[in-house]
Amino acid sequence: PAMLVITGGADGGIRSVYDVFVRPGDVVMRVEPTYAMYDVYGRIYGARQVVTDYEASTTGPRLDVGKLLETVVEYAPRLVCLPNPASPTGEVLSLEVLERVAVAVGDQGGVLMVDEAYHPFDPVTAVPLIEHCSNVIVIRTFSKAWGLSGLRIGYCVGDPAMVAFLHKVRPGYETNFAAVRLADRLLAEDGAMYRSVRRLNDGRDG
Numbered sequence: 001p002a003m004l005v006i007t008g009g010a011d012g013g014i015r016s017v018y019d020v021f022v023r024p025g026d027v028v029m030r031v032e033p034t035y036a037m038y039d040v041y042g043r044i045y046g047a048r049q050v051v052t053d054y055e056a057s058t059t060g061p062r063l064d065v066g067k068l069l070e071t072v073v074e075y076a077p078r079l080v081c082l083p084n085p086a087s088p089t090g091e092v093l094s095l096e097v098l099e100r101v102a103v104a105v106g107d108q109g110g111v112l113m114v115d116e117a118y119h120p121f122d123p124v125t126a127v128p129l130i131e132h133c134s135n136v137i138v139i140r141t142f143s144k145a146w147g148l149s150g151l152r153i154g155y156c157v158g159d160p161a162m163v164a165f166l167h168k169v170r171p172g173y174e175t176n177f178a179a180v181r182l183a184d185r186l187l188a189e190d191g192a193m194y195r196s197v198r199r200l201n202d203g204r205d206g
Contacts, residue, residue: 010141
C-alpha cells in the first residue's frame, strides 16, 4: 500500500507528478506524437519543454533510444514522460531499455514517469524497476483494458518516499466510493479483462 496512490484516472496521476516535481523553468522531456496533456501540463506549470520525435522506419514510427539518452544528458530534465506502450505509435520499449532510461534520468537528478495506460495490451511493465530505481513512477488506469473510462479511476506506483510526495498534493476527493468499490470487485475478475485484451490484440494483429 505504501507504493500506491489512487488517482482520478491516469490523467489525475500525471497531473500530480507535475504538481510535485515540476517548477517554472524546469526541463520536461517528452516524445512526439504522444498524449496531448503532457504538453498542456508543461505549459500550465511553466516548464521548458524538450521533445524527441519518433522517426520513420519501414515498420512504422520508432524511437531512437540512443538519441533519447543523449538528450537526457544534454538537458538534465527534471521529468521525462514516457508512455509504454506508446499511443498512437504502438511502440513498446523493453524492460532493459526502460532501465537504461531510468538510470540516465536518475543520474541527472530527474524523475522518469512511465505512462502504462495501455498495459497489459503488452505485458512489459516498469513496475519491477522501482525496487532499484527509486526515481521511477508508473501510471496506470482502469480506462483502457478494463473499459471503465467513465469511472475516472487510476493509480500511481512508486517508491514509498516518492508516493508520499504524491499523497501530499492529491485532491481530497480524487475519486469516489462507487469507482473504488467497482474497481475492487473487478480486480478479482481479471481473467475476463485478459481475455478481452487477447481478443483485441488478435483482431489488431490478424
